[in-house]
Amino acid sequence: MAETGYLLTVALVTPLSSYFKRKLKLRTIFLTAIVLCITGCLMAACTLNFPMLMTARILQGAGTGIALPLMFNIILEQSSEKQNRHADGRWRHGGGRGAGTRTDLWAVLSARSCRGVGFS
Numbered sequence: 001m002a003e004t005g006y007l008l009t010v011a012l013v014t015p016l017s018s019y020f021k022r023k024l025k026l027r028t029i030f031l032t033a034i035v036l037c038i039t040g041c042l043m044a045a046c047t048l049n050f051p052m053l054m055t056a057r058i059l060q061g062a063g064t065g066i067a068l069p070l071m072f073n074i075i076l077e078q079s080s081e082k083q084n085r086h087a088d089g090r091w092r093h094g095g096g097r098g099a100g101t102r103t104d105l106w107a108v109l110s111a112r113s114c115r116g117v118g119f120s
Contacts, residue, residue, distance in 0.1 A: 005054050006061040013065025021070060029066060036063030 020029050040059030047053040 003057070006057040006064075009058045009061030010065040010068070013062050014069055017066055017069040020066065021073065026070070026074070029070060033063040033067035033070075036060070036066070038063075 017029075036059050040056045040061075040063065043056035043059065044053055047056060
């Protein structure tokens with residue numbers, strides 16, 4: 001259920017990133033995305049119940065939905081065509097591996113947790 005909330009939030013926020021890019025500076029957008037992701041991670045780590053976990057995952061989804069398309073956009077806009085292929089491939093490879101690692105890490109931490117929900 002928490003993963004569904006995360007993915008739904010990413011899907012809803014991703015189309016807004018082009019609007020944010022037109023209206024705000026890139027630095028402001030990325031700082032907002034980072035703050036949302038870190039806040040969501042800390043909140044998920046200290047969660048006491050499911051609604052709190054769901055809120056944390058929604059914050060993480062909002063941060064990811066803002067940052068994800070902007071990373072592709074920056075790769076395409078600020079590098080040459082030859083560098084684009086290399087940078088895009090490297091980013092995709094690292095991004096895919098990161099998602100799998102996060103899921104595996106969460107499974108290990110959940111198994112060792114007293115309640116199986118978070119660190120507390």
